[in-house]
Amino acid sequence: xxxxxxxxxxxxxxxxxxxxxxxxxxxxxxxxxxxxxxxxxxxxxxxxxxxxxxxxxxxxxxxxxxxxxxxxxxxxxxxxxxxxxxxxxxxxxxxxxxxxxxxxxxxxxxxxxxxxxxxxxxxxxxxxxxxxxxxxxxxxxxxxxxxxxxxxxxxxxxxxxxxxxxxxxxxxxxxxxxxxxxxxxxxxxxxxxxxxxxxxxxxxxxxxxxxxxxxxxxxx
Amino acid sequence: xxxxxxxxxxxxxxxxxxxxxxxxxxxxxxxxxxxxxxxxxxxxxxxxxxxxxxxxxxxxxxxxxxxxxxxxxxxxxxxxxxxxxxxxxxxxxxxxxxxxxxxxxxxxxxxxxxxxxxxxxxxxxxxxxxxxxxxxxxxxxxxxxxxxxxxxxxxxxxxxxxxxxxxxxxxxxxxxxxxxxxxxxxxxxxxxxxxxxxxxxxxxxxxxxxxxxxxxxxxxxxxxxxxxxxxxxxxxxxxxxxxxxxxxxxxxxxxxxxxxxxxxxxxxxxxxxxxxxxxxxxxxxxxxxxxxxxxxxxxxxxxxxxxxxxxxxx
Numbered sequence: 084x085x086x087x088x089x090x091x092x093x094x095x096x097x098x099x100x101x102x103x104x105x106x107x108x109x110x111x112x113x114x115x116x117x118x119x120x121x122x123x124x125x126x127x128x129x130x131x132x133x134x135x136x137x138x139x140x141x142x143x144x145x146x147x148x149x150x151x152x153x154x155x156x157x158x159x160x161x162x163x164x165x166x167x168x169x170x171x172x173x174x175x176x177x178x179x180x181x182x183x184x185x186x187x188x189x190x191x192x193x194x195x196x197x198x199x200x201x202x203x204x205x206x207x208x209x210x211x212x213x214x215x216x217x218x219x220x221x222x223x224x225x226x227x228x229x230x231x232x233x234x235x236x237x238x239x240x241x242x243x244x245x246x247x248x249x250x251x252x253x254x255x256x257x258x259x260x261x262x263x264x265x266x267x268x269x270x271x272x273x274x275x276x277x278x279x280x281x282x283x284x285x286x287x288x289x290x291x292x293x294x295x296x297x298x299x300x301x302x303x
Numbered sequence: 304x305x306x307x308x309x310x311x312x313x314x315x316x317x318x319x320x321x322x323x324x325x326x327x328x329x330x331x332x333x334x335x336x337x338x339x340x341x342x343x344x345x346x347x348x349x350x351x352x353x354x355x356x357x358x359x360x361x362x363x364x365x366x367x368x369x370x371x372x373x374x375x376x377x378x379x380x381x382x383x384x385x386x387x388x389x390x391x392x393x394x395x396x397x398x399x400x401x402x403x404x405x406x407x408x409x410x411x412x413x414x415x416x417x418x419x420x421x422x423x424x425x426x427x428x429x430x431x432x433x434x435x436x437x438x439x440x441x442x443x444x445x446x447x448x449x450x451x452x453x454x455x456x457x458x459x460x461x462x463x464x465x466x467x468x469x470x471x472x473x474x475x476x477x478x479x480x481x482x483x484x485x486x487x488x489x490x491x492x493x494x495x496x497x498x499x500x501x502x503x504x505x506x507x508x509x510x511x512x513x514x515x516x517x518x519x520x521x522x523x524x525x526x527x528x529x530x531x532x533x534x535x536x537x538x539x540x541x542x543x544x545x546x547x548x549x550x551x552x553x554x555x556x557x558x559x560x561x562x563x564x565x566x567x568x569x570x571x572x573x574x575x576x577x578x579x580x581x582x583x584x585x586x587x588x589x590x591x592x593x594x595x596x597x598x599x600x601x602x603x604x605x606x607x608x609x610x611x612x613x614x615x616x617x
Contacts, residue, residue, distance in 0.1 A: 134516055136617050155520055157617075162518030172513050181313045186517050188313060233517075 084110045085131060085241070085272065090140030092123065092130055100126050102296045104140065108274070110240070113267045115283050116276040118293035124276040125169065127293065128243045131274070132166040133157055145240055162190055165239035167247045171230040173218040180205070180214040183232045190237060204232045207262070223250040231259060235266060242266060244275045248282065260286050316510050316524075318531045322503040327532070328539040330495050331601075335543025335593060338488045342593075343551060345481040346586050347558055352474040356467065361400075363435040363443055365389070365451065366459035370431035374454055386431050388454045393433070396450075398441045405432040430459075442467075489600065496532055496601045500608040503528060512616065521613045529605035536601035540594035547590070552578045 090104040100123030108114065116124050129135050130142075133149050142150060144164065149157050165186070173182050180201055187197045205211040208228040210221075218226055227250040234242060242263065248256035260275075260282060267273045274291070277283065283290065292299045370386035386404075393402045405413070410429055437443070443462050451458050504511065511524055555578050 132516065133617060155522070158515075158518050158520040160518075161516060166516070172516070174510055174513055176317055176510075177313065184313070185514075189514070189517055189519050189523070 084108070084143070084145060086141075086143040088141040090130075090142060091138045092126060092135075093138050094123070094126060095135075099296055101293065101298060104298050106291075106298060106300075108272060110145075110272055111267065111270050112289070113264065113273045114275075114289040114291055116274055116291045116293070117278070117283070120278075122293040124293060125245050127298075128166060128245050128274065128276055131241070132164055132243055133161055134166075162186065162237070163240040164243065165234040165237070165241070166243040167227075167230050167234045167245060169245050169249070171218070171226045173226060173229055173233075175218050178215050178217060179210060179221070179229050182218065182229055183214075183236050186233060186237045192237075200236055201232075204236045208232050224252075224255070227251060228255075231262075235262065238266065238269065239271060241272045242274070244273070246276055246278070248277065248279055253281070256282060257285065316507050316514070316527055318503065318507070318527060320506070322499060322528070322531050322535065324535050324538075327495070327499055327535045328542065331492070331536050331539025331597065332543035332546065334488050334492050334495070335540040335597060336547050338485060338597075339544060339547040339590060339593065340550070341481050341485045341488065342589060343554055343586065345478055345485070346583065346589075347554065348474055348477050348481070350583070351558075352471060355470060361437040361441070363437065364461040365433040365435065366461070367431040367433070367455055368457055368459075369428075385455050389431075389433065389451065389458075392450050392454060393435065396447055398437055398444055398447060400436040400438045402433055402435045405434065492597065492600060493604050496536070496604040497608050500528055500532060500605045501612070504609065504612050511613075515613070515616050521610055524613060525606050525609040528609045529602045532605040533598040533602040537594050537598040540597040544590050544593055551582065551586075551590075555581050 085106065085108040087104050087106040090101060090106075091099065092101040092104065093099055116127070118124050126135065130137055131144065133144075136150060142148065145160060147156060147160050149160060152160070174185070177185070183205060184197050184201045187200060202211060202214075205214050208231060210225055210228050210232070213221060213225065218229065221229065227247065231244075231247055234244070244263070248259055251259060256279065263273045263275065264286070290301050292301065367385060367389060371384045373383075374385055374388050390404065393399060407429075410432060443460070448460065451460065514524060552575060556575075559581060
């Protein structure tokens with residue numbers, strides 16, 4: 084569950100992105116996030132991922148108000164909210180396997196489960212043969228798949244994806260959205276920011292559009 | 304079961320590169336050496352003053368000329384001659400731990416280096432000599448002086464009070480300087496750890512930010528840095544203490560004549576190995592404690608710096 088009330092969100096240069104945003108996304112929902120480039124889609128997702136704070140307003144994510152919660156609680160909340168960044172955010176000195184396994188290790192999950200879950204997602208994304216390689220030896224598409232694998236390996240309660248298909252071909256993109264739907268079907272909330280209208284048409288879901296500092300909600 | 308060591312190596316922080324061990328170990332070893340030297344100085348100074356206060360400074364020598372002469376004082380009644388009266392008076396003094404009248408043989412032994420023979424052979428009129436031992440931290444009281452002068456106005460009293468006070472002042476100032484030096488060493492240690500930690504944080508900035516957004520707690524990141532720094536500091540301190548050992552033995556060798564050990568001459572003449580047993584136990588324990596203390600300072604400093612630095616992340 085994501086609840087936003089009267090949120091005012093600024094860029095780091097103080098330029099306003101969203102004004103008086105009110106939004107409620109129930110747990111287990113799937114929605115698209117669209118809008119022109121520079122509208123603030125990534126910034127909104129980063130706010131939901133607790134990477135930046137709104138200038139004002141009230142927010143509640145999975146029943147926790149991160150603006151008032153203790154840092155420890157926010158850290159635990161981050162373990163339940165995953166994000167696929169446009170720049171992938173992979174650790175260059177860790178192998179692909181270790182990058183993907185990292186969220187599970189931070190959650191102190193059993194080694195055997197880490198091994199099986201990581202292998203499973205790497206196989207599903209067709210990169211298991213590169214599990215010992217390092218990120219800077221992979222192509223953009225492969226790095227994106229690693230970032231996706233790391234975001235979904237621990238089955239987060241909320242998945243935020245920022246242009247997750249821009250380095251993938253159409254077939255891979257469709258498979259990826261299938262994966263997101265699978266996650267969604269087991270109760271995860273999924274928000275996918277994209278410019279890809281074909282995807283939106285093929286996978287109808289509520290659409291959030293940022294336009295003129297406002298967030299518009301429409302059903303597709 | 305989750306293995307903490309495995310995640311330490313697989314979280315991408317690479318602290319062995321961000322917090323390079325060699326330089327830190329060298330710096331900590333050097334500072335520990337200085338700290339150990341200062342502590343030894345403070346301790347040696349403390350022991351010397353203690354020994355002086357309870358030893359030489361608490362001894363008062365009385366020289367009584369014409370000890371067999373009767374006491375000539377109309378104010379009070381005294382028994383017998385001047386020597387007996389002095390003895391009787393000293394027995395009533397509560398400030399004295401003990402007193403002893405030197406025998407003729409002891410006086411002869413004292414004078415023989417100058418006379419090259421027995422004093423009695425020269426028919427010298429020898430005074431009676433008393434050695435008084437004051438109780439700890441006691442000085443010669445006015446009553447004692449007055450009583451002695453009443454019995455024998457010409458009695459010579461040699462006391463070390465004046466020098467005791469002067470030496471105590473000197474010792475206090477030396478100890479203040481040493482504590483100040485120790486404070487500077489500890490401050491430099493803290494600054495070095497703080498700078499090393501900041502450098503490490505900047506080197507690991509990207510990895511820390513990624514770990515942070517993946518849900519690593521501040522506690523986890525701070526622990527990784529503080530454990531590494533505490534470990535390196537412990538190793539550095541241990542090396543510093545080990546390097547200080549030869550100097551400690553040498554200083555012990557130099558200070559042995561001032562020790563309270565009556566058997567010091569034998570230890571002095573024996574091998575270097577025997578000096579190990581002459582090192583004061585509290586000093587030895589302090590050096591064992593030094594690496595732990597330094598590691599604790601490192602741990603606390605690193606925790607503080609990392610927690611403050613992490614505050615910039617939301």
